[in-house]
Amino acid sequence: MLDTAPSQTVQLYDRLRAAILSLELVPGERLTERGLEASFDASRTPVRAALGRLDAxxxxxxxxxGWIVSPxxxxxxxxLAELREAVEGAAVRLAVQRATDADINAVAALLDAARPANNTNADEEQGVRAGGDFHVELAALAGNHVMVDAVRGAMTRLARTRWLEVRTPAAREQAWQEHRAVLDALTARDADTAARLLTAHIRGTNERLLVALNADSRRLRGHGLAIVPDAPRPVPRR
Amino acid sequence: MLDTAPSQTVQLYDRLRAAILSLELVPGERLTERGLEASFDASRTPVRAALGRLDAxxxxxxxxxGWIVSPxxxxxxxxLAELREAVEGAAVRLAVQRATDADINAVAALLDAARPANNTNADEEQGVRAGGDFHVELAALAGNHVMVDAVRGAMTRLARTRWLEVRTPAAREQAWQEHRAVLDALTARDADTAARLLTAHIRGTNERLLVALNADSRRLRGHGLAIVPDAPRPVPRR
DNA sequence: GGATTCGATTTGGTATACCAAGGTGGTGTA
DNA sequence: TACACCACCTTGGTATACCAAATCGAATCC
Known part of the structure; x- marks a missing residue:
């Protein structure tokens, strides 16, 4: 049974989304409906529909x-890191209760397949995608699709930063090891350890990312990227 | 400075949203773009835009x-209750660290104004709205707009159930008291208590809601409401 | 020279015409 | 009577014309 060809709206959404996530369309760049209409050879109706979905x-x-690519x-x-700590931490606790060993092993297999050391011809994009997918797959073990959607949405919003982050082979290996440790705790049905390791991983990754972004923000801005600096907290820390 | 009049798309979105949330448009009801065009006296372009936003x-x-009102x-x-426990629990812990006494007092003032006992002419809708708003305002004290959006989205998806839930004056008073207790713990900067009270409140409210819905689901279905029964968990509980 | 005004152009918002696909009902035949 | 077939109609998908508002620029006036 063949699927019907995707509608132009879906194709356009996919292409626009890919262009944004790959930074081909630069954060902060102004978009016009008629410009996109010309660039992607479609009429304004599907352009507007795609923009609406990307806005959501x-x-x-x-x-x-008008429209801009989100800075x-x-x-x-x-x-987003704080949200992920809350949601993913709760999800892994639920996964300890609900996931079967087979479910966990399936995620472990995906993780092993994406191990940097094993991945001789690892292209950059594959590694980026695998890192984000792991967290979504892990959340899925909680059997709560709302939580999965929340994690997926957060990873989407964060996806572009992964290209900017300094990703040395050592950093990739560290991330892989931390993912593995979470799965081990999950397999051992140790909810406290799994949640602690996962939230620490999220927080640590975020801190390294912020350091890298702050260090490079001037250079990145020089490339035309709009980066909104960390605003003072609307509610001050006591 | 007067705001410009809302566009037709926004007006249509608001009206459609209100019709869905008030159950005027019944869960499960089939919607056609041309039918809505006629019902709301607008053309298909804004109708499609509004449907896209409501879909998101x-x-x-x-x-x-086609389209249906979500069952x-x-x-x-x-x-959603599980997500709320995770996000709101984390948010109130952050609020303990970040919110000023003035911020907390402002939320307390909103809560007092909506107290059922004080509210002589409390119409049903006002009470429903106040209950949902409290949780959003509380989350806002964490100073994390992503968390606020997550809570607001969850409350939106849950909003229709509040009309179905049995809401006796006693139940309303209980909910108010539980809200008040959370704020008191927050004022005392007792993060553990605040989080415990809040997650217990969310869980308890959810359990009472499910009991009411299960008891009434046959009657409700008789009124044309599509209610999707609780499916077996995709990942079984151990 | 600088500010201002006015008009051409560009923009998103809206209405609508056209299309292909899917569904429905009726009719004719076995 | 039951089934098959076909015409019609409704549907969402798409393209496009038109509009009002905003923007940009040039010409003009002080």
Missing amino acids: EGLVQRDGR IDLAEIGA | EGLVQRDGR IDLAEIGA
Whole structure:
């Protein structure tokens, strides 16, 4: 049974989304419906539909009457990390109760397949994708699709920062090891350890990311990237 | 400075949303773009834009080629409660660190204004809205707009169930008291107590809701409401 | 020279015409 | 009577024309 060909709207959404996530369309760049219409050879109706979906995902946003590719917002990155700690931490605790060994092993197999050391021809994109997918797959073990959607949405909003982050082979290996440790604790049905390791991993990754972004923000801005600096907290720390 | 009049798309979105949340448009009801065009006296372009936004909110969904008002899904209600426990619990812990006394007092003032006992002419809708708003305002004290959006989205998806829930004056007073207790713990900067009280409140409210829905689901279905029964967990409990 | 005004152009918002696909009902035949 | 077939109609998908508002620039006036 063949699937019907995707509609133009879906194709356009996919292409626009890919262009944004790959930074081909630069954060902060102004988009016009008619410009996109010409660039992607479609009419305004599917262009508008695609923009609406991307708006809901947070990848584009309104700027006055027009549209811009969402800038990279350092405050939002921190906020997303806090959300992920809460949701993924709770999800892994639920997974300890609900996931079968087979479910866990399936995720472990995916993780092993993406191990940097094993991945001789690891292209950059594959590694980036695998890192984000792991967290979604892990959340899925909780059997709560709302939590999965929340994690997936957060990973989407964070996806572009992974290209900017300094990703040395050592850093990739560290991330892989931390993922592995979470799965081991999950296999051992040790909810406290699994949650502690996972939240520490999220927090640590976020801190390394912020350091890298702050160090490079001037250079990145020089390439035309709009990066919104970390605004003072609306509610001050006591 | 007067705001410009809302565009037709926004007006249509608001009206459609209100019709869905008030159950004027029944869960499971089939919607056609041309039918809505006639009902709301607008053309298909804004109708499609409004449907797209409501789709992102989870209030309508695709059904084959067409659209339906999202059915009330008992599994999703439980999943949303789990997400709320995670996010709101984490948010109140952050609020203990970050919110000023003035911020907390402002939320307390809103809560007092909505106290059922004080509210002589409390119409049903006002009470419903106040209950949902409290949780959003509370989350806002964490100073994390991503968490606020997550809580707001969850409350939106749950909003229709509040009309179905049995809401006696005693139940309303109990909810108010539990809200008040959370704020008191927050004022005392007792993070553990605040989080414990809040998650217990969310869980208890959810359990009472599920009991009421299960008891009444046959009657409700008789009124044309599509209620999706609780599906077996995709990942079984151990 | 600088500010201002006015008009051409560009923009998103809206309405609508056209299309292909899917569904429905009726009719004719075995 | 039951089934098959076909015409029609409704549906969402798409393209496009038109509009009002905002923007940009040039020409003009002080």
